Amino acid sequence: MKLVSWNVNGIRAVLKKDFLASIKKLKADIVCLQETKAKENQVDEKFKDYEYQYWNSADKAGYAGTLILSKIKPIKITLDIGIEEHDTEGRIITLEFDKFHLVNGYIPNSGRGIPRLAYRKQWDKDLLQYIKTLEKTKPVIFCGDLNVAHTDIDLANPKSNYNKTAGYTQIEIDGLENYLKHGLVDTFRRFNKEPGNYTWWSYMFSARQKNIGWRIDYFLVSKSFEKHVRKAEIHADIMGSDHCPVSIEIDVKE
DSSP: OEEEEEEOSOHHHHTTTTHHHHHHHHTOSEEEEEOOOSOGGGOOOOOTTOSEEEEEOOSSTTSOOEEEEESSOOSEEEESOSOGGGTTSOOEEEEEOSSOEEEEEEOOOOOTTOTTHHHHHHHHHHHHHHHHHHTTTSOEEEEEEOOOOOSGGGBSOHHHHTTTSTTOSHHHHHHHHHHHHTTEEEHHHHHOOOSOOOSEEOSSTTTTTTTOEEOOEEEEEEGGGGGGEEEEEEOTTOOSSSBOOEEEEEOOOO
């Protein structure tokens, strides 16, 4: 089974940029999208290759939002995490399958000048608690735009950004580290420990062409599920957004 995660920076915009061809190329069984910026009735495309489609849109128009496209019918669908202050921006969709829970997340950016840093800290704390609750019944696959670079090899310019730029403050780094300390595994780093592997690039200064980027999109899995992950990849060649897709391949027959 192949799972793909992609921050599309607007589903309506990316549909004009060969999105459907890109998804077909990836041959994904399940596609988790973030920052859709639209409600379902605003999108004409019905994604015919995916029988099951689950939207979680923000209350605010043209903002945030998540979507899962699946060829496999889930047992249960849950939107949000049950905390009112977090549940207005369409940031979480959870699908329960036979062998695992899948959590698609778009974690809040702390913002230019990091005005939302305290809110972001609370988000990480509450979402970890939500994931640990899910783990009581089945392992978890948690994917999405986590809006943080974990270590200095996960962004091109760590020194100039540390504790100054959203996505690379110690509070955000600690938030991600806490997921790992509580038993989640960074699947990409299980297979690849090299620098220069990024998933987001600024639209300015030809950053993508120069590979001046950040790795902020992840697949984290419960430690008990790690043995089922056969491959984890970053698809930096696929265009259409300021992020690129990331994927894992899993074998759940064992």
